[in-house]
Amino acid sequence: MINFSYTIWILLLPFLMFLLLGLAGHRLKPKLSGLIGTGGLGIITLLSYITAYKYFFTSEKVDEAYQKITALNFTWLQFTDKLHIDMGILLDPISVMMIIVVTTVSFMVHIYSLGYMKGEKGFERFFAFLSLFSFSMLGLVLATNIFQMYIFWELVGVSSFLLIGFYYEKPSAVRASKKAFIVTRFADLGFLIGILILSFNTKTFDFITLTNPTGSAITQGGGIAFLGLSVMTWSMIFVFMGGVGKSAMFPFHIWLPDAMEGPTPVSALIHAATMVVAGVYLVARMFPIYAISAPVALHIVAYVGAFSSLFAAIIACTQTDIKRVLAYSTMSQIGYMMLALGVSGYGGHEGLGYMASMFHLFAHAMFKALLFLGAGAIIHAVHSNDMTDMGGLRKYLPITHITFLIACLTIAGIPPLSGFFSKDEILAAAFNSNKVLFAVEYAVAGLTAFYMFRLYFNIFWGKETHYHHEPHEAPFTMTIPLIILAFGSVVTGFIPFNKLVTSDGKMFESEIELAVAIPSVLIGLLGIGIAYIMYRKESTISDRLVARFKYGYKWAYNKFYIDELYLFVTKKIIFRYISEPVAWFDRHVVDATMNSIANVTQNVSFRIRGFQSGQLQKYAFVFISGAIMLAILFIYLWK
Amino acid sequence: MNSGIPLQYFLILATLMFFAGVYGFLTRRNLITILMSVELILNSVNINFLAFNRYLYPHKLEGMFFSIFVIAVAASEAAVAIAIIINIYRRFTTINVEDVNEMKF
Numbered sequence: 001m002i003n004f005s006y007t008i009w010i011l012l013l014p015f016l017m018f019l020l021l022g023l024a025g026h027r028l029k030p031k032l033s034g035l036i037g038t039g040g041l042g043i044i045t046l047l048s049y050i051t052a053y054k055y056f057f058t059s060e061k062v063d064e065a066y067q068k069i070t071a072l073n074f075t076w077l078q079f080t081d082k083l084h085i086d087m088g089i090l091l092d093p094i095s096v097m098m099i100i101v102v103t104t105v106s107f108m109v110h111i112y113s114l115g116y117m118k119g120e121k122g123f124e125r126f127f128a129f130l131s132l133f134s135f136s137m138l139g140l141v142l143a144t145n146i147f148q149m150y151i152f153w154e155l156v157g158v159s160s161f162l163l164i165g166f167y168y169e170k171p172s173a174v175r176a177s178k179k180a181f182i183v184t185r186f187a188d189l190g191f192l193i194g195i196l197i198l199s200f201n202t203k204t205f206d207f208i209t210l211t212n213p214t215g216s217a218i219t220q221g222g223g224i225a226f227l228g229l230s231v232m233t234w235s236m237i238f239v240f241m242g243g244v245g246k247s248a249m250f251p252f253h254i255w256l257p258d259a260m261e262g263p264t265p266v267s268a269l270i271h272a273a274t275m276v277v278a279g280v281y282l283v284a285r286m287f288p289i290y291a292i293s294a295p296v297a298l299h300i301v302a303y304v305g306a307f308s309s310l311f312a313a314i315i316a317c318t319q320t321d322i323k324r325v326l327a328y329s330t331m332s333q334i335g336y337m338m339l340a341l342g343v344s345g346y347g348g349h350e351g352l353g354y355m356a357s358m359f360h361l362f363a364h365a366m367f368k369a370l371l372f373l374g375a376g377a378i379i380h381a382v383h384s385n386d387m388t389d390m391g392g393l394r395k396y397l398p399i400t401h402i403t404f405l406i407a408c409l410t411i412a413g414i415p416p417l418s419g420f421f422s423k424d425e426i427l428a429a430a431f432n433s434n435k436v437l438f439a440v441e442y443a444v445a446g447l448t449a450f451y452m453f454r455l456y457f458n459i460f461w462g463k464e465t466h467y468h469h470e471p472h473e474a475p476f477t478m479t480i481p482l483i484i485l486a487f488g489s490v491v492t493g494f495i496p497f498n499k500l501v502t503s504d505g506k507m508f509e510s511e512i513e514l515a516v517a518i519p520s521v522l523i524g525l526l527g528i529g530i531a532y533i534m535y536r537k538e539s540t541i542s543d544r545l546v547a548r549f550k551y552g553y554k555w556a557y558n559k560f561y562i563d564e565l566y567l568f569v570t571k572k573i574i575f576r577y578i579s580e581p582v583a584w585f586d587r588h589v590v591d592a593t594m595n596s597i598a599n600v601t602q603n604v605s606f607r608i609r610g611f612q613s614g615q616l617q618k619y620a621f622v623f624i625s626g627a628i629m630l631a632i633l634f635i636y637l638w639k
Numbered sequence: 640m641n642s643g644i645p646l647q648y649f650l651i652l653a654t655l656m657f658f659a660g661v662y663g664f665l666t667r668r669n670l671i672t673i674l675m676s677v678e679l680i681l682n683s684v685n686i687n688f689l690a691f692n693r694y695l696y697p698h699k700l701e702g703m704f705f706s707i708f709v710i711a712v713a714a715s716e717a718a719v720a721i722a723i724i725i726n727i728y729r730r731f732t733t734i735n736v737e738d739v740n741e742m743k744f
Contacts, residue, residue, distance in 0.1 A: 614740030621665050 002054055004071035007089050010047050010099065011142065013040055014135035018128050025124030034117075037127035038110040041134060045103040048096075055096045056500055065505035068092040068208050073144055082203060088144035090207060093501040094284050094358060098141035101365045102274050104488070106134045108481035109269040112373050115477035116265055116380060126166060126263070133159035137274050141281060145205035146195050149282070153191070153242070156278065157184050160270050164262040176258035183255040187245020194238030201231055211288040213346065213504070218293050229296055236290055236297035240283060240304075247279025247334050250308040254563050256331055260323040264376030267323060272330050272372050273365035280337040280361055287354060287503060291346035302342020306440045309335025311560070313447035317454065318557040321385045322375050325455050326368070329411070332444060333364050339441060340426040343433040344503065351503030352432070352510060356425030359497040363418035366492055367410040370485035374404040377478055378459060381471035387455065391462040396471040399479045401460050403486040408456045410489045412449035412524040418493035420521070421512070428516045445520055449527025457535035649690035656683035670724045670734040674717065681713045 017040040025033045059069065073088030110130060117126055136155035143149035158181075165177030199205050202216070209215055226234060243249075248256035259271050270276070283290060283301055290298040309332040316328035337357045344353025377400045382390055394401040410419040423445060430438040473479065499507040534542045546553045555561070656679055663676030685706040692702025728734050 612743045614743030616736050616739070617665050624661060624665070 002059055004051065004054070004069060004089070004091060006047070007051055007071045007091070007142070010044055010051070010103075011089070011135065011138055013044050014131045014138065017041075018131040018135060021124055021128035021131060025128055028124060030123040033124035033127055034110075034114050037131055038107070038114060040131070041103065041107045041110050044134070044138075045107045048099040048103045051091070052096050052100050055091055056093075061505075064507070066093050066500075067505070070144055070208070085147045085205060086145055087148055089142045090144040091142075093505060094281065095141050097358060097362060097501050098281060099138060101362055102134065102137050102141065105273040105365055105369045105485075106130070106137075106269055108369065108373070108485055109265045112268075112376070112478050112481040113263075113265045115475045116376055117263065118475075120263075122166070126163075129159055129162050129166070130266075130269070133163065133270060133275075137278075140278060143207070145207055146198070146210070146286075147205045149285070150188075150191065150195060153246070153278065154188065156275050157181060157188070157246075160184075160259070160275055163266040163270060164259050166263055166266065167261070170261070173261040176255075176261040180255040180259050183252055184245045187252045188242050190238045190240075190245075191242025194235045194240075194242065197231060197235035197238065201235065207285065211286065213288045213292060218289055230294070232289065233294040233296050236286065236294040237300060239286060240279075240297060240301055243279030243282045244304060245279070246282075247276050247338070248331050249279065249304050249335065249338060250311055251562070253308065253312070253331055254566060257324050257327045257559070260321070260327050264323070264372060264379060267327070268369045268372030268376065271327065272368040276330060276334060277337065277361050277365070280334060280341065280357060283338070283341050284354065284358060287341065287344075288346055290341075291344065291503070298342055300342075302339050302434070302437060305335045305338025305340075305342055306437045307335070308332070309339065309444045310440050310447075311335075313444045313451065314556050315559050316451040317447060318553060320387050322378070322387050322390075322455060322459065323372075323385055325387075325451060326371055326375060329371075329448065329451065330368055332448060333360070333368065333411070336423070336426055336441065336444070337361055337364070339437060340429055343430050343437060345433075347504040348506070349508050349510070351508070352425060353429035354503040355497050355501060355508075355510070356422060356429050358501045359495075360422035360426055362495070362497075363410070363422045363489070363492050366485055366488040367407045367417075367419060370403060370407040370482060370489055371411070373478070373482055373485065374400050374407065377474040377482065378404075380474055380478070382467065387458040389465065390459045391465040392460070393471060394460040397460075397473050399473060399482060403482040404456065404460070406486045406489060408452045411452050412528060413445060413520055414524060415517075415521060416490075416493060418489055418491075420517075421493040424512055424517045424520060425510065427520055428513045431513075431516055442520065442523060446523040446527045449524040450531050453528045453531035454535055457531055461536055463538045646690060646694045649686060653683040653686040653690070656680075656686070668735050668737055670727065670736055673736065674720050674724070677720075678713060678717070681709055685709055 017037060021028075021033050021037060028036070055069070056066075059067070061067065069091040071089040071091050073086050075084045076087045077085040079085075110127070113126065113130070117123055120126070133156065136152045136159055139152035140149055140156055143152060161177050161181040164180050165173050167173045195205075198210075202210060204210060210218075212218065225231070229237075245252040256271060256276065260267055262271070290301065312328040312331035312335065316325050316332065319325045319328065337360050340353040340357035340360065342353070344351055344357070346354075377397065378390070378393065379385055381397055381400075382393070384390070406417070410417040413420045413423040415421075427438060427441055427445070430441050498510040502508060533539070534545075558564075660676045660679035660683060663679065664673055667673050667676060688702040688706045688709070692699065696702070724734055727739055731739055733739070
């Protein structure tokens, strides 16, 4: 048994950094606080790599399976003998994988921010918030029980809120941060209900007990049925609702595109690589319950994922703000991960989808962070988010150009880059279980290649644009993370995930299925080809297509009017028919009662305050007459 | 039991003194006079103590001691009251009780 108790520092260090930078940051020089943040995160990254090495290669396996190790646990709130909320650190293949993802991307983003945020107001505040985010995200993935996960889940939401609203003088950023917070908070209500039902039913919060496939939670859970589904299924559906909110799946996706108001490194870290995959991680964490005792909930996961990925891919084809294209692409890729979990079974080769989902999560974190950081470098050079302002940038930004191209090829699924392997596994898993979902995802693969290369050609090729001032390559602090992440996108494809991260901890054999791989590469190439014809040079094909499918284009460009629908429901229906009567009742009945009591008291006291005249002898007169009257009363009348 | 002045006479005297004191307390405007009225009230009580002690329990001394006690209290009270009056005079340059009326609404 290896001692993993040092992993507490993975959690404590970012928290201490947050306290240091948050409380004393304004006294430090901005550069120093940036270096403290980055250096601290470097140490944490190192610690997580050591942990991963020790966990995967030196820890003992029981029955060929990686064990769940509780590195640290202490009781935090003891309610009764049996019911208590713990705080601790749980190490298992997915949590160890996630700390690698979180620390790596976070470290890259820290280095990048040193260059990108240079000279911004609130530089040290930015690093304090980044540390808070790293702390809460690491706490989320290392949680030993579902309640601890929920606490950190909310903390992640808060840090996301703070970072989206980083430019708090900009009204749009403030609106976006509020929107993100409220929408995810609303979804988290479902998560909380799910936790309550689940723990009421199983009498435990602990993940190890909950997800033990032969344990009482799974075999005995969910006796009673409601509306044809077992209680366990209902609780899993509610828990998934939290995941839907955090991972920006349909119908709670509306906050993610607006969240792009935050600084670009934040978009890369939170809204592409780490926080938004928390929903996927949640489903993966509870996977044995989903797979064994709540298959209906798992189907919902699959369909929500598939629909979101198609929906987002269509919108992404029409947007012109480069960060929004990437945001919809993120949503689409997370849909892929959800779908992969949804079509997966538990154990052995059945768990292919689970493995593929985690694989895609890992690969996606690398290449999507790379895409966002590349977009940041472009925005830094051009001072615009809109791809219509760009064109021909390959001459000005050579390093960004090459790394961006690698990322685009990766997401399009071109071998031998990581996206090819992970997407292939997902498509294979979908093919084995549900042909309709497979067809949807196959189409999305083509769309993905198309919109990514539409973006790429519009930015780096296309028309020659005249810039007010010559765009120049970003400083080395920004290009180094790009290069490292590009390297990561290339090599992660060769990590043997089927040996390391599987649904039951045991390795299984998997190989590339050519029947799926060849068509998926072909459709990727087709998408790239169409994008090449339409956007490589200035051409009128795209305009003619837009004119042909005018209404469809308009719908997709306006994101299928989902935002408007939400506004209609909230403003026209909920506000008018529920909130306004309630507000009227509050103002005219509840408040009015209280106000009248106060008014009566005030009027009476105005009337009688004249008694307090300050004249000593008046008081004495009243006192003595009272005494005499009492004396008369007692002597003559009280018989 | 006792020849001489009957008890009622003492009580009547004490009552007259008491109400004279109360009247003075309520009607005089000068703080010194008010203080004197308070002394009058206290002394009327003293007379009561002594008269009852003499007529009801002639072999005991509680009434006597109590009246001595009251005299001692009255003396210290006069010292404190005059100190207060001096301070009031310094603050308001008057010892008219009607002008000292800051403690009101």
